[in-house]
Amino acid sequence: MNSRRKGSTCAIEVQGLHKAFGPLSVLRRLSLRVEWGECLVLLGPNGSGKTTLLKVLATLARPDAGQVQVAGYDQRQYPAHVRAAVGMLGHHSLLYDELTPEENLRFYGRLYSVAGLEQRIAEVLKRVGMAERRRQRVRTMSHGMQRRVALARAILHDPPVLLLDEPESGLDQEALSLLKGILKGTVEHGGSVLMSTHNLEQGLALGDRIAILAGGRIAYLESARTLDAAAVQGAFRRHTGASL
Amino acid sequence: MTNFWRAVLTILWKDILLEVRAKETITPVLVFAFLVVIIFNFAFEPTPLLVVTVAPGILWVAFTFAGVLGLSRSFAVEKDKGSLDGLMLAPVGREAIYFGKLLGSFLFMLVVELLMLPPFLVLFNVPLFEPEFLITAMVATLGFAAVGTVFSAMSVNTRAREIMLPVLFFPIVLPVIIGAVAASGPILEEGSWSDIAGWLQFMVAFDAIFLVVSSLTFQFVLEE
Numbered sequence: 001m002n003s004r005r006k007g008s009t010c011a012i013e014v015q016g017l018h019k020a021f022g023p024l025s026v027l028r029r030l031s032l033r034v035e036w037g038e039c040l041v042l043l044g045p046n047g048s049g050k051t052t053l054l055k056v057l058a059t060l061a062r063p064d065a066g067q068v069q070v071a072g073y074d075q076r077q078y079p080a081h082v083r084a085a086v087g088m089l090g091h092h093s094l095l096y097d098e099l100t101p102e103e104n105l106r107f108y109g110r111l112y113s114v115a116g117l118e119q120r121i122a123e124v125l126k127r128v129g130m131a132e133r134r135r136q137r138v139r140t141m142s143h144g145m146q147r148r149v150a151l152a153r154a155i156l157h158d159p160p161v162l163l164l165d166e167p168e169s170g171l172d173q174e175a176l177s178l179l180k181g182i183l184k185g186t187v188e189h190g191g192s193v194l195m196s197t198h199n200l201e202q203g204l205a206l207g208d209r210i211a212i213l214a215g216g217r218i219a220y221l222e223s224a225r226t227l228d229a230a231a232v233q234g235a236f237r238r239h240t241g242a243s244l
Numbered sequence: 245m246t247n248f249w250r251a252v253l254t255i256l257w258k259d260i261l262l263e264v265r266a267k268e269t270i271t272p273v274l275v276f277a278f279l280v281v282i283i284f285n286f287a288f289e290p291t292p293l294l295v296v297t298v299a300p301g302i303l304w305v306a307f308t309f310a311g312v313l314g315l316s317r318s319f320a321v322e323k324d325k326g327s328l329d330g331l332m333l334a335p336v337g338r339e340a341i342y343f344g345k346l347l348g349s350f351l352f353m354l355v356v357e358l359l360m361l362p363p364f365l366v367l368f369n370v371p372l373f374e375p376e377f378l379i380t381a382m383v384a385t386l387g388f389a390a391v392g393t394v395f396s397a398m399s400v401n402t403r404a405r406e407i408m409l410p411v412l413f414f415p416i417v418l419p420v421i422i423g424a425v426a427a428s429g430p431i432l433e434e435g436s437w438s439d440i441a442g443w444l445q446f447m448v449a450f451d452a453i454f455l456v457v458s459s460l461t462f463q464f465v466l467e468e
Contacts, residue, residue: 059333096262
């Protein structure tokens, strides 16, 4: 992993982030810090701003105010460095239907200037269990298979920071355990993961810390080691008025 | 090769591959352009005197409307699975995305124009495979694609993009269409380079200005 800035003290640092869409403020002076070697799980009801936060971190949306640093790079000053350091898996697969997984990854790999690209493509497709289907067009694949290829695309350039928006959606048990392996591998190698989810069980299993996003800011943040499902559900109800 | 050109060619390669695989755009665009030419052929009695007067207009009406159809698909394919976000997530300058998409649209339109020339030649019997006309078509098409790529990106997020694209785009690109029609007239009358030099210079200047302006404004269009 060479995309992080030398001397960067944490993977993600957000201070006073504000983002509005017209009159609707989605994020309100949000502050958050994710350490290297940590997986932070973000919980929140629909519309709480989880996707917006991930998009701002990935440079897909501009913050209205506040400071955002990813892998030691300021999001506004060094957007290309931030993009090189981030692997994002969102709601969409970002794949081209008429291309095969291999061709999709070759396309993205060239944009990211991935060294030893063909070898890396073979490696990541094997990691997500799609090596056998590397030459099948994406449009002929099931949703779950497309999600696996999308995951391969997100990790293709070996990013030190993974931003995952409900990554478990559409994955079967086998794919879920592959995902867990990839996330654990990233964290063990000193990288960081920020993932949003509605699946409390997965969140507790994968996260080092659990955060609840409510009212446009981090309303709750605790170490996952000290928590059980009932405690998180209680906190979720208290802060959002909804249940998980 | 620099990272910029590698990214431009990668985007171009992807667009060509997608079109070769799906043929989603070229077939309907060719059918449409061919129908336009056929309708005009029946609307006018193509006498030799009339043909040189109306043929440039007919030809560029066909090219222009076919081009708009192609441009409207240029960014629509990027929206289907959110792959526009994939492009925006890549650590390449927005200018590289602009020039990659521009080259794709430019080549697509050139192919459509080249495929339209033989039927036009048969129906109207005018000298189209002349270097003067081919250069005019290339220069005009480059200007068309340079402006159209930005407006295609701008309209892709609007609800009625098929309507919004021509409404926004035609007023800006009108000078280059007028230049193309005006330069094609003398060529069909078997004129020389000197007859079209003024219009060619005008279109080259238009291309240069809009290539610079469009590449600079593209990042704002893409991000907002």
